[in-house]
Amino acid sequence: MEHGGGASPSNLLDDAVGPLAGRFVAVEDSGCNLAAQRDNKRFFFFDMLTWEYPGEKIRDKEKTSGGGLVALYGEIQKVISDLPQERKNSVTIIIDDVSLMEVAAKGSTNLVLDFLHYCHTLTSELGCSLVALNHEDIYSSSERPTLILQMEYLAGILIKAEPLATGLAKDVHGQLTVLNRGNDGQGSRYKICNFHFRVKENNVEYFYPGSRT
Amino acid sequence: MADSICRALRDGALEGEHAPALTIKDSIASPFGLDVFSHLFSQLTSNILAGKSQSRGLVLVAFHRSPSFYVDLLKTKGIDIASSQKWIRILDCYSDPLGWKDGISHGTSNVASSCNNVKDLHKLLSMIIELGQGLVGQGKVHFSAAIDSVSEMLRHASVSSVSGLLSNLRSHGQVSSIFWVLHSDLHEDKVNAALEYLSSMVASVEPLNQCGNGQRSNVNTLPLLERSFAKGKFHVRFKRRNGRVRVAREEVHVEHSGVKFTSVSSENETTNEGLIPKVQFNLQLSEKEQIDRANVVLPFEHQGNGKPIQIYDGRKSLTDTKNETTTVSTTESETNESGKGEIIYFRDSEDEMPDSDEDPDDDLDI
CATH class of the missing domain: 3.40.50.300 (P-loop containing nucleotide triphosphate hydrolases)
Structure with missing residues (x-):
């Protein structure tokens, strides 16, 4: 998932995205109490803003071995492997903002990509879903936006949130383009959908272009 | 391949x-x-x-x-x-x-x-x-x-x-x-x-x-x-x-x-x-229109009426003299009936070159 300016989507369209849009997102949609779910062991939250990075001493080592992100991946894997068997294959990993992860990795795009690759291996090994958010306009000045491109190659579904070509409107805040490449899943492959959306207080409303006046 | x-x-x-x-x-x-x-x-x-x-x-x-x-x-x-x-x-x-x-x-x-x-x-x-x-x-x-x-x-x-x-x-x-x-x-x-x-x-x-200029795809190209x-x-x-x-x-x-x-x-x-973008007028002809267009007789094709077309170059060939005089007379009678004007031109002599772009007064020394 990436968006280039405009508003910020945090929900997915189950309809266009299909089975990959996991249970986790649906929970959020219905206004579920996440704190209660955390106590229930259905929601695990890694707060990267207060993530304790290994100190200065092993910074050099960290550069080569990946340090923080390797540890983060280890944590994710541990959480998933501790889940009961029937819940293991219905896990969704959500990464809120890969661009900030790049900052946390001290600008090492490769390290972030390695991390994403490892998260991607969980999707094929355990049937997890992976949702990652990035901002396209951060990379607009660079000639070759490698991170965005690599993420697109990795992803089976790409959701772009963009402003309307005509600018911000009262009823429509922007548009979503869903490119479903269906990379290795079965079923319908290669589908494109376009929606308009309106950001509300607690959720986002999606509709087909022209269906609202 | x-x-x-x-x-x-x-x-x-x-x-x-x-x-x-x-x-x-x-x-x-x-x-x-x-x-x-x-x-x-x-x-x-x-x-x-x-x-x-x-x-x-x-x-x-x-x-x-x-x-x-x-x-x-x-x-x-x-x-x-x-x-x-x-x-x-x-x-x-x-x-x-x-x-x-x-x-x-x-x-x-x-x-x-x-x-x-x-x-x-x-x-x-x-x-x-x-x-x-x-x-x-x-x-x-x-x-x-x-x-x-x-x-x-x-x-x-x-x-x-x-x-x-x-x-x-x-x-x-x-x-x-x-x-x-x-x-x-x-x-x-x-x-x-x-x-x-x-x-x-x-x-x-x-x-x-x-996409133009190697741009990445966006909604406009959807x-x-x-x-x-x-x-x-x-x-x-x-x-x-x-x-x-x-x-x-x-x-x-x-x-x-x-x-x-x-x-x-x-x-x-x-x-x-x-x-081709969807527009209100036709950019291309339908099959019927193409056939109709092919059937239109263009102005220079009227004269033929099945016979080989002879375009008069101003030279009166000796062998055709008889035929031509008859055709001229018939056209005259026709023009009389229809009341339309006509220009009939006979060349004065064989020496005269057919219509050319040369200035006839070229050799005058004034």
Whole structure:
């Protein structure tokens, strides 16, 4: 998932995205109490803003071995492997903002990509879903936006949130383009959908272009 | 053209020559490189199984997709996996390329063996060759190699070491053919060029409709994108042994069952028709209108009435004098009846040149 300016989507369209849009997102949609779910062991939250990075001493080592992100991946894997068997294959990993992860990795795009690759291996090994958010306009000045491109190659579904070509409107805040490449899943492959959306207080409303006046 | 690629990969290398190598090149606008790769992979496996190819085994280096994907792919093609140990080995560089999963076992099947440090290309090369020789032995028997993403390799190692690995594989006596996928927009031009020079065939998948100035697709190009989403241009460049270069074009369609190749000419017209924007007036004539237009008699065609048309050049030929006088008289009578004017002109003498652009007063000396 990436968006280039405009508003910020945090929900997915189950309809266009299909089975990959996991249970986790649906929970959020219905206004579920996440704190209660955390106590229930259905929601695990890694707060990267207060993530304790290994100190200065092993910074050099960290550069080569990946340090923080390797540890983060280890944590994710541990959480998933501790889940009961029937819940293991219905896990969704959500990464809120890969661009900030790049900052946390001290600008090492490769390290972030390695991390994403490892998260991607969980999707094929355990049937997890992976949702990652990035901002396209951060990379607009660079000639070759490698991170965005690599993420697109990795992803089976790409959701772009963009402003309307005509600018911000009262009823429509922007548009979503869903490119479903269906990379290795079965079923319908290669589908494109376009929606308009309106950001509300607690959720986002999606509709087909022209269906609202 | 896809068939000729398949044939080239099947026929393999001649004695004492480098193995044929294929780069499959794509970009994010039409990311079908891996689909083409899967197609060629399954074609080659069926050739190997049928004993038609020079190689008797295949080593697949999986960087981008998990080995289980390829096992499933072969299953859908009806190829038995149980017997595949004898002819295919998958080097798994996908599941744990950097050894982050240390201590945690991940299932390796009997077909796949894993590589935990993809940065060490020397080891990777020796592993590929070991796996190949494990399949076919150390004699004169050949095996093929396939790498599903060189782009991923380039992320972990330098261009020189990656191209070193590829050319070492190419020149290895037992390698029959080798092919790989390259995502061209992730790398600098010189990196792409270096890998293209290494290969004897380059197949590039390009979008049907190039966006202006190489812009990335956006919502404004959505209608175009929708039409050409699962399609792409397929350009193939063969470098022949005698030094000639052959370029061929096709169109590639990605479908549920796999990729399909069609010739460009048959498809071009329909896509062109589809690309004309919908406007209120007709830009093209319907069939009836075309027939009607063909039937219109143009002004200079009126005179014929079935007889050969004689355009009067102002010269009165002696033989035709009689005929002409009669025709003139008839036209006179007709004009009288219809009451229309007419200009009748007889040339004074044969010396006079027919109408010419020359100024008749040219020779006057005033």
